[in-house]
Amino acid sequence: xxxxxxxxxxxxxxxxxxxxxxxxxxxxxxxxxxxxxxxxxxxxxxxxxxxxxxxxxxxxxxxxxxxxxxxxxxxxxxxxxxxxxxxxxxxxxxxxxxxxxxxxxxxxxxxxxxxxxxxxxxxxxxxxxxxxxxxxxxxxxxxxxxxxxxxxxxxxxxxxxxxxxxxxxxxxxxxxxxxxxxxxxxxxxxxxxxxxxxxxx
Numbered sequence: 001x002x003x004x005x006x007x008x009x010x011x012x013x014x015x016x017x018x019x020x021x022x023x024x025x026x027x028x029x030x031x032x033x034x035x036x037x038x039x040x041x042x043x044x045x046x047x048x049x050x051x052x053x054x055x056x057x058x059x060x061x062x063x064x065x066x067x068x069x070x071x072x073x074x075x076x077x078x079x080x081x082x083x084x085x086x087x088x089x090x091x092x093x094x095x096x097x098x099x100x101x102x103x104x105x106x107x108x109x110x111x112x113x114x115x116x117x118x119x120x121x122x123x124x125x126x127x128x129x130x131x132x133x134x135x136x137x138x139x140x141x142x143x144x145x146x147x148x149x150x151x152x153x154x155x156x157x158x159x160x161x162x163x164x165x166x167x168x169x170x171x172x173x174x175x176x177x178x179x180x181x182x183x184x185x186x187x188x189x190x191x192x193x194x195x196x197x198x199x200x201x
Contacts, residue, residue, distance in 0.1 A: 029173040029185035034193050040166035042198045043159070045105040049098050051079040053088060053110040063183045067109065070187040074200035076107075099160055105200075107190075109155045112170070117148045148174050151182060155190045157199060169193055
């Protein structure tokens with residue numbers, strides 16, 4: 001599912017879906033913060049369920065598939081494949097189902113917020129003539145203000161045996177062109193951080 005949203009409706013769709021952005025821009029993702037339980041380093045979880053909390057079933061499946069494919073080493077499984085019709089809001093039912101099937105960990109992901117950042121386009125500052133000749137017409141140009149859409153995502157890895165948080169990361173993605181490209185970037189960054197601390201085999 002590679003969805004794109006353009007024009008004035010893009011902001012409304014972003015707020016409604018929590019994913020995607022202006023198709024003309026180039027996406028980039030960075031981890032703004034990560035935390036690892038020192039006692040969990042080297043835990044080497046071998047079977048991890050990937051759970052994306054999202055109201056849209058299609059986006060949930062796409063996100064879980066993408067993240068599971070990136071988390072190499074461990075047997076990472078999209079939760080929709082094993083939870084079936086289990087209500088994701090029922091934490092006891094979700095945990096029981098995963099424990100029954102031998103899962104050692106659960107990576108829970110959710111879009112925390114979508115924000116917009118407006119930045120004036122830079123120009124020449126050297127001389128009055130150069131600057132004013134550029135700035136005078138430019139400020140009346142619709143392209144003068146550049147709008148970047150930023151999607152913030154929280155990812156938490158839990159040990160199911162004791163329910164403890166062993167890793168947490170917050171990422172931000174600038175101007176994702178689609179839900180798929182957004183998850184590709186986020187999953188790559190998350191997997192790299194988790195694997196660095198040997199939290200999965």
